Amino acid sequence: MTAPTLPGFTPVLPAPAPAAEAGPAPRVLGLDLSLTSTGVCLTNGSTCRIKTRQKDGDRRLLVIRSFMRAVLLEERPHLAVVEDLPKHAKGAGITAMVHGVVRAELADAHVPYALVVPATLKAFACDHGSADKPRMAAAAFLAAGVQFDGDPGGDQCDAWWLRTAGLDWYGHPLFALPEQQRARLSKVRWPNLAGVAR
Template identity: 70%
Template sequence: MTIPGLIAPGALAPAAPSAPVGLRVLGLDLSLTSTGVCLPDGTTFRIKTRSKDGDRRLLVIRTAVRAALVDHRPDVAVIEDLPKHAMAAGLTAKVHGVVLCELLDAGVPYAYVVPATLKSYACDHGNADKARMAAAAYLAAGAEFADDKGGDQCDAWWLRAAGHDALGGPLFAMPQAQRDRLNKVEWPALSGQPYVRGAAACS
C-alpha cells in the first residue's frame, strides 16, 4: 500500500498481542499534520501531511483511511475525541468530518474516547504526557513505536486496546480501576456482540 504522505509502519517489539477472533479494532488519533493509526493487527503508522498543501491534506488522510478500511476491514473504529477549548480543535474537526464520512460509507461503527479518559485508562492519570503513555504501552505489552515524536501512534495503539477491552476482547491485563474508566465511553453495539457497560473482563 503506497500512499503519498504515509509514513512506514512503526515497530512493535515484541509483536503486538493478536486480536481475539471475530473482533477487529482500528485505532485513530486524528490530526491534520500527523494522524496516528493502529490497524486491527496492532501495526501502527502515521499519516504525515505538509502544511503547504493546505486543505488538500484532507485528501491524503481520506485516501489512507479508506485504504485501511478496505484492506483491513475493522469491526469498529475507536477515535480520540476533539480537544475542548483548544484553538486546534477547528482544524482537527475537518479531519474528523472526512474520516467519519469514510467510516459511515464503509458501515464501520465508531466510538469516541476523550483524551483524559484514554490517559486515565492507560496510565491512571488524566494528564499523562506522551512519554508516560509510551512507557505504559511498553509495560503492558512490550510495544514500542518508531518515528513517533508526537505520540500519535502510541495514542492510536491505546485506542485500539481500549476498544478491545471495552468490547469484550482485552489484549492484556489492566487494573480494574483503570478499565472502569472506559465505562464513560458510549460504545457501539456490534453485530452479535452487544456491549454491556462494565461486563468486559480480562482473565
C-alpha cells in the same frame, strides 16, 4: 494480511498478544486524528502515521481521506476507536475538519466508531487523566513491550491505546490492567457490534 502501501506509512508491529478469549476478537482500528500527523493503529496492531505538509493547505484532507479509504477497504474493521475533539483547544476547529472527512469515510464503509476523550484514554492507559506522551509510551512498553520509533508527537502511541481500549471493552484485553483503569472506559458511548458480545 499486508498493510496498505501508501506514502507516509511506516508500520510498527507490536509484541505478540496473549491468547484471546473465546470467540474471535473484533477487528478494531485506533485513530488519533490530526491535520499534520494522524496516528493509525491497524487491526493487526501495527501502527503508522499519515503525515501531511502545511504548504498543501486543504489538499491535506484529500490525502487523509484517500489513506483512510484504502485502510477501510483493506482492513474491513468492525469498529474504529477515535480520539475525540479537544473541547477548548485552539486547534479544535482544524482537527474538526479531519474528523468530518474521516467520519464520512467510516459512514460510507458502514464502520461504527466510538469517541474517547483524551483524559479518559490517559486514565485507562496510565491511571492519570493528564499523563504526558512519554508516560503513555512507557505504559505501552511496560504492558506489552511495544515501542513507537519515529513518533515524536505520540500519535501512533495514542492510536495504539485507542485500539487497545476497544479490544478491552469488547472482552478481548491484550493484557491485564487494574480494574479501576479498565472502568474508565465506561464513560465512552460504545456502539453495539453485531455478533460481538459485551
